[in-house]
Amino acid sequence: MKIRRRHVEDIGFQIAPMIDITWILIIFFMVTTQLVEEDFDISVALPVASAAVVPKEMSGRVIVNLDAGGNYYLGNDRVDLTGLTEHLKRQMIEFPPLKVYLRADANTPAVKTKEFYRACAEAGAIEVVIGTFNEARQ
Numbered sequence: 001m002k003i004r005r006r007h008v009e010d011i012g013f014q015i016a017p018m019i020d021i022t023w024i025l026i027i028f029f030m031v032t033t034q035l036v037e038e039d040f041d042i043s044v045a046l047p048v049a050s051a052a053v054v055p056k057e058m059s060g061r062v063i064v065n066l067d068a069g070g071n072y073y074l075g076n077d078r079v080d081l082t083g084l085t086e087h088l089k090r091q092m093i094e095f096p097p098l099k100v101y102l103r104a105d106a107n108t109p110a111v112k113t114k115e116f117y118r119a120c121a122e123a124g125a126i127e128v129v130i131g132t133f134n135e136a137r138q
Contacts, residue, residue: 030111042073047106052134062091066104070112090124103131
């Protein structure tokens with residue numbers, strides 16, 4: 001009885017799917033980088049603090065900009081205190097837990113930062129991070 005050997009094809013390395021995935025990743029990172037940079041478009045002169053440290057986890061935070069005139073911004077959109085509070089409450093419902101990153105100008109009136117903290121407390125924020133510069137790093 002003759003035993004036939006099966007003809008085994010050598011499976012080669014397919015490069016086309018690798019190229020497709022690479023292009024998808026490049027596009028994904030280009031888009032997400034664009035979105036992250038838009039939250040910092042408002043010109044804010046952050047205060048200097050000697051004990052400033054970068055938090056371990058910055059992702060998933062609502063970024064609020066507060067300029068020297070006391071105006072609140074979500075991304076590039078100016079909002080009033082009521083709009084800010086409603087946005088924070090919506091974020092708490094849709095994406096709990098609510099974590100907020102405040103980029104307040106060094107010359108912002110204290111009344112405005114106090115209003116901001118009340119809005120965060122009303123929305124149920126569990127953590128508020130304040131953006132500052134470390135004087136040693138400037």
